[in-house]
Amino acid sequence: MATAFLFPGQGSQTIGMGAELFDQFPQRLAEADEILGYSLRSLCLEDPDGLLNNTQYTQPALFVVDALSYDARGADQEVAFMAGHSLGEYAALYAGGVLDFASGVRLAKARGELMARVTGGGMAAILGLAADDIAAVIRVANLATLDMANFNTLGQTVISGPAADIVAAESAFKDAGAKRYVVLNVSGAFHSRYMKDPAEQFRVHLESTSFQAAVTPVIANVTAQPYEAGQAIDNLCSQIHSPVRWTETIQSLIEQGVDSFEELGPGRVLAGTVKQIQRGR
Structure with a gap:
């Protein structure tokens, strides 16, 4: 062991x-x-x-x-x-x-x-989408201000970027099949x-x-x-x-x-x- x-x-x-x-x-x-x-x-x-x-x-x-x-x-x-x-x-x-x-x-x-x-940033946890699918949404929906920040599990990835853009991106990921989109209580776009x-x-x-x-x-x-x-x-x-x-x-x-x-x-x-x-x- x-x-x-x-x-x-x-x-x-x-x-x-x-x-x-x-x-x-x-x-x-x-x-x-x-x-x-x-x-x-x-x-x-x-x-x-x-x-x-x-x-x-x-x-x-x-x-x-x-x-x-x-x-x-x-x-x-x-x-x-x-x-x-x-x-x-x-x-x-x-x-x-x-x-x-x-x-x-x-x-x-x-x-x-x-x-x-560093203020003005935000993060969101996306559940139910694979990392490759999240990357595809960022590319296709032209969410160029967002970065992938934490690869926590195969079905949970955290994205990071300007706070307003994080909030506005929810619909794009939900439309792509995300089960949940949780905006995190942070002040910066960490990682x-x-x-x-x-x-x-x-x-x-x-x-x-x-x-x-x-x-x-x-x-x-x-x-x-x-x-x-x-x-x-x-x-x-x-x-x-x-x-x-x-x-x-x-x-x-x-x-x-x-x-x-x-x-x-x-x-x-x-x-x-x-x-x-x-x-x-």
């Missing part, structure tokens, strides 16, 4: 996440609070100012909860691979020995701040061409970070393949403006003998995608 640990990204946050972890790892929590300049316990457990769903705050909070979930899980079994969805990839890199905890907090903070500055400027600004932060060779292989979102030495900066920079190849990631892990997937972090969104991909959906 081969096991892969999976770490969720933005969208999995929920008030109350991390409650037991913060008590279990007070030194880690204090370290993160010092880097961030605010109380993660207050943000995650109470969210008094309504900031938890703000990208600037969501991303470092999720990294910390994902990372501490791994620490709490312990090393009582051999793990063959680590993988994370979007922001979750940073926790996967931490668990894989590529990134230390403090560096992960700093990068999540910088990434969240830069991505939060699209519109994120290239913040991605390049983020490179400065990546270049000042020390990355180590992976102790456990980590799958990259942009390639759906394990990280190789020297790839971290380019992979993480490209990840911001490139699609998340999650379906390929899970398919590749299955082909490499992984038959057990364990999601570490809030929610069970990724576990659901794994089941759908395993069923060919």
